[in-house]
Amino acid sequence: MDTAASNHDIQASIDSLRSGDVRTLARAISTVENRRPGWSDLLKALFPHSGRARIIGLTGAPGAGKSTLVDQLARLYRKQNQTVGIVAVDPTSPYTGGAILGDRIRMQEHFADPGIYIRSMATRGSLGGLARTTADVTTVLDASGRDIILIETVGVGQDEVDIVRLADITVVILVPGMGDDVQTIKAGIMEIADIFVINKSDREGAERVEREIRALQSLALRHDEWTPPIVKTVASDGTGVEDLAAAINDYVAYLQKENLALKKSVQNWQERLVEMLRDVMLEKARAQFGDGNMAKLAAEVAEHKRDPYTLVEEIAAKATNT
Amino acid sequence: MDTAASNHDIQASIDSLRSGDVRTLARAISTVENRRPGWSDLLKALFPHSGRARIIGLTGAPGAGKSTLVDQLARLYRKQNQTVGIVAVDPTSPYTGGAILGDRIRMQEHFADPGIYIRSMATRGSLGGLARTTADVTTVLDASGRDIILIETVGVGQDEVDIVRLADITVVILVPGMGDDVQTIKAGIMEIADIFVINKSDREGAERVEREIRALQSLALRHDEWTPPIVKTVASDGTGVEDLAAAINDYVAYLQKENLALKKSVQNWQERLVEMLRDVMLEKARAQFGDGNMAKLAAEVAEHKRDPYTLVEEIAAKATNT
Numbered sequence: 082m083d084t085a086a087s088n089h090d091i092q093a094s095i096d097s098l099r100s101g102d103v104r105t106l107a108r109a110i111s112t113v114e115n116r117r118p119g120w121s122d123l124l125k126a127l128f129p130h131s132g133r134a135r136i137i138g139l140t141g142a143p144g145a146g147k148s149t150l151v152d153q154l155a156r157l158y159r160k161q162n163q164t165v166g167i168v169a170v171d172p173t174s175p176y177t178g179g180a181i182l183g184d185r186i187r188m189q190e191h192f193a194d195p196g197i198y199i200r201s202m203a204t205r206g207s208l209g210g211l212a213r214t215t216a217d218v219t220t221v222l223d224a225s226g227r228d229i230i231l232i233e234t235v236g237v238g239q240d241e242v243d244i245v246r247l248a249d250i251t252v253v254i255l256v257p258g259m260g261d262d263v264q265t266i267k268a269g270i271m272e273i274a275d276i277f278v279i280n281k282s283d284r285e286g287a288e289r290v291e292r293e294i295r296a297l298q299s300l301a302l303r304h305d306e307w308t309p310p311i312v313k314t315v316a317s318d319g320t321g322v323e324d325l326a327a328a329i330n331d332y333v334a335y336l337q338k339e340n341l342a343l344k345k346s347v348q349n350w351q352e353r354l355v356e357m358l359r360d361v362m363l364e365k366a367r368a369q370f371g372d373g374n375m376a377k378l379a380a381e382v383a384e385h386k387r388d389p390y391t392l393v394e395e396i397a398a399k400a401t402n403t
Numbered sequence: 404m405d406t407a408a409s410n411h412d413i414q415a416s417i418d419s420l421r422s423g424d425v426r427t428l429a430r431a432i433s434t435v436e437n438r439r440p441g442w443s444d445l446l447k448a449l450f451p452h453s454g455r456a457r458i459i460g461l462t463g464a465p466g467a468g469k470s471t472l473v474d475q476l477a478r479l480y481r482k483q484n485q486t487v488g489i490v491a492v493d494p495t496s497p498y499t500g501g502a503i504l505g506d507r508i509r510m511q512e513h514f515a516d517p518g519i520y521i522r523s524m525a526t527r528g529s530l531g532g533l534a535r536t537t538a539d540v541t542t543v544l545d546a547s548g549r550d551i552i553l554i555e556t557v558g559v560g561q562d563e564v565d566i567v568r569l570a571d572i573t574v575v576i577l578v579p580g581m582g583d584d585v586q587t588i589k590a591g592i593m594e595i596a597d598i599f600v601i602n603k604s605d606r607e608g609a610e611r612v613e614r615e616i617r618a619l620q621s622l623a624l625r626h627d628e629w630t631p632p633i634v635k636t637v638a639s640d641g642t643g644v645e646d647l648a649a650a651i652n653d654y655v656a657y658l659q660k661e662n663l664a665l666k667k668s669v670q671n672w673q674e675r676l677v678e679m680l681r682d683v684m685l686e687k688a689r690a691q692f693g694d695g696n697m698a699k700l701a702a703e704v705a706e707h708k709r710d711p712y713t714l715v716e717e718i719a720a721k722a723t724n725t
Contacts, residue, residue, distance in 0.1 A: 350702075351697055391447050
């Protein structure tokens with residue numbers, strides 16, 4: 082296929098995507114997620130159309146009721162005539178297939194409404210890293226014209242922090258009665274919460290969780306003047322979901338008033354550009370080694386005949402202009 | 404300082420390190436961990452002295468009793484007159500300071516015995532990445548002549564998988580009664596377990612955990628003939644710790660008999676060399692950017708004036724010969 086035809090195909094695909102065609106959207110996301118041929122050209126062409134969606138990240142431990150809360154939020158936004166994209170990221174269960182099964186059930190429920198599009202990403206060790214792939218999938222959804230994008234992640238590990246960082250608004254979901262250990266896991270994401278949700282707040286211990294959040298907030302981890310509100314919900318019956326949507330609106334208004342949205346985005350892009358550059362350099366590093374040569378060098382290092390630190394410097398010096 | 408003097412310093416430092424001096428060891432580890440000047444030369448000089456230690460990775464969720472089990476193992480090895488290094492990696496609690504506090508308490512207990520050296524690494528987002536830094540710290544401990552190196556990590560996220568991958572033996576610690584959610588978190592590390600431990604095995608539910616492990620094992624995730632044994636322990640009173648040490652010995656014997664140790668090491672180095680090369684090349688590419696330029700480019704991307712995908716390709720092309 083020559084370049085002109087290929088460019089024509091991409092343009093047709095983008096037109097179809099932006100007209101709201103769900104099958105084109107699904108295909109574009111698969112192309113980007115799995116790094117199929119043309120993924121990079123597709124993203125280049127889509128990027129100028131992105132930047133309009135409101136991106137909301139929601140994170141919490143397994144069992145916190147994330148999916149139910151995300152579904153309720155999606156319903157609420159649909160009632161307001163906004164289109165919704167959901168990206169469900171669960172890198173912790175690659176073998177149970179939980180995310181994929183849950184996805185199917187959720188898909189069925191929303192099947193009648195093309196205004197809600199759900200995509201599960203459970204691929205640990207995906208090409209390009211999970212955070213990077215999620216960012217790219219979000220760009221596709223954004224460019225397709227979705228008004229709201231909800232990204233849900235399991236609240237553990239550096240990957241998850243990287244993922245929620247790309248959202249405009251980060252919601253951290255806690256639940257009463259999960260014990261100190263579970264709360265400890267989430268300490269790393271406390272500083273990035275714009276809004277706290279205590280879900281299943283009809284359970285015993287909701288006040289204790291609230292006190293713990295307040296105690297952590299007193300450590301003043303944020304660099305701005307925003308004090309993250311604590312919203313109590315019972316996602317299973319919809320209680321508090323409107324309060325959560327209102328809190329999200331408040332935070333968006335705050336970002337706009339203080340002109341922080343662009344500042345946040347510039348900071349995110351500084352880090353994302355470096356990460357993207359790292360991925361590209363990795364590809365070049367792999368190419369530099371060559372597969373056969375690599376096995377031979379690795380064997381020499383494993384046998385302690387060569388030190389890896391000098392070896393890598395030598396190869397890098399050859400590969401780069403510096 | 405000229406190169407000759409610097410080389411002389413490094414040699415003196417290595418002699419002192421290999422004589423078992425704990426202060427030199429602590430300083431060398433800090434140099435490598437924090438990428439202080441000379442870290443790279445130090446590693447180059449130390450590498451030829453490494454490769455002798457037995458490296459055991461132990462991973463499990465918070466509350467699984469990892470630290471207690473690691474301490475008990477360390478005591479046992481000390482009774483056998485082996486020297487021990489412990490690297491405790493906990494990237495999930497950067498704000499609570501849990502690892503550092505726990506480390507101090509543990510250090511005090513072992514203070515009288517220079518044959519046990521404990522180092523906590525809680526630095527999320529450390530310079531070279533946590534897995535890379537842990538590997539380098541392990542090389543220092545290995546070169547210092549420690550017989551056994553125990554690496555303990557929280558069993559969540561890709562970082563942890565990368566960390567335990569550098570061990571000769573990987574021990575996965577589970578506990579009864581932590582609920583399905585918590586067990587789900589650990590699904591991703593099931594395939595890398597050489598030995599399973601059910602700790603706190605006097606609690607109700609130990610049999611259920613054992614059945615779950617057996618069910619997962621039936622999925623045949625391993626590429627060799629080894630069936631990971633399941634060892635039951637009560638780390639708090641030392642029950643089963645000798646069984647664990649025996650299981651570790653069995654696995655080492657299996658590796659030797661099948662000549663798998665070197666093969667495993669070559670595979671690990673294939674991946675580590677690529678990661679190391681990527682890091683070096685990324686540094687070179689970043690240097691090419693310059694910090695101010697970076698902020699300017701990030702702003703252009705955030706304002707959607709430039710597409711990041713093309714931008715990154717251009718920078719990478721400039722930085723390399725390819």
